Amino acid sequence: MKTPASPSLPMALPAAIQMAPEASAWQCTQLEREAVLRNVGAAALLPVLPPVGRGNGRAVLVVPGGGFLFVAVDNEGLPVAQRLAEAGYAAFVLVYRTQPTDVDDRAFQRALPLAWQRLAEQVAADGDLAAHGPAVDDTRTAMRWLRTHAADFAFDPARLGVLGFSAGARCGRALVAQAAPADMPDSLALIYGGFAGTVPRSPVPPLFLAQAADDPLFDRRHPDILDDWRRAGQRAELHLYERGGHGFGLRTQDATSDHWFDAYRAWLDRQ
Structure with a gap:
C-alpha cells in the first residue's frame, strides 16, 4: 500500500503498513x-529499519504526541525512529486515529491555541490528560500486529518496547494498565507524559520517564507512577529536567533535556 501524498513533510514518509482492512487516510498540515x-x-505503521546486517534483534513502537488532535510524526516520530534504527533497533512509528478537526488548515491552526489551553486546564483540574480510546486501541493492535510479523522484520517478538510522547505516552500508560500479557511491551518509555498513577498489569515492563519541570502540561503534585512501579517490584528510571517545556522531541534548546535520547538509549541497551 502506498502512503498518501505528503509533500510538505521535510522527511519522506516510508511506505505505510496497513494493520486493518480500512485504507490508511490522513491529512498533512x-x-x-x-x-x-x-x-x-x-x-498505520511507518517502519524505519536498521541497515541490513546491523539489526540487534530488538524493536521499538514509537507513539508520537499531538494532544490526540494530530500525530507529530515530524517531531516525535520519524527522526526518533531513525536514531533508533541507526543503533540497530527496528523502529515503527504509529499513526493512530485522532479526534476530528476542521479540514481547513487555517481554521485548524487558528483553533490550536484554545485547544492547548483546554488541555492545560484539564491537566490542572484532573492531574492528567484523558487518553483517546481509539488511539489506545490502535496501540494495542500495533503491538499484536508487530509480534505476529516479527520474523518479517528480523526481531524477537519478546523484545518489543514502547516509546511514547505526550499523548502517545498516555497511550503507553493505558496500554500497560489494560493489556493482556501477550500485548505487554518488554520496556516502556514515557516522554513528557506526566507521572499520574498507573497500576500496570503483569508482566510489568521496566519504566523510563523523561519530563521537563517547566512543562505547562505537567502536573507536579503526585509522582504516583513511581510508587506504582515500586509496588509492582519493577525498575523505574526518572529524568526530571529543569527546562525543556513540552514537545521538545529531538530539538536542541541548549537545555539538559536536549540529552534525553542519549539517556534513553543507554537505559534501553541495558534492558
Missing part, C-alpha cells in the same frame, strides 16, 4: 515548526 498528520481515519 504544516504547523510553524513541523508537519503533522491529522484527521487520521485508520491506523
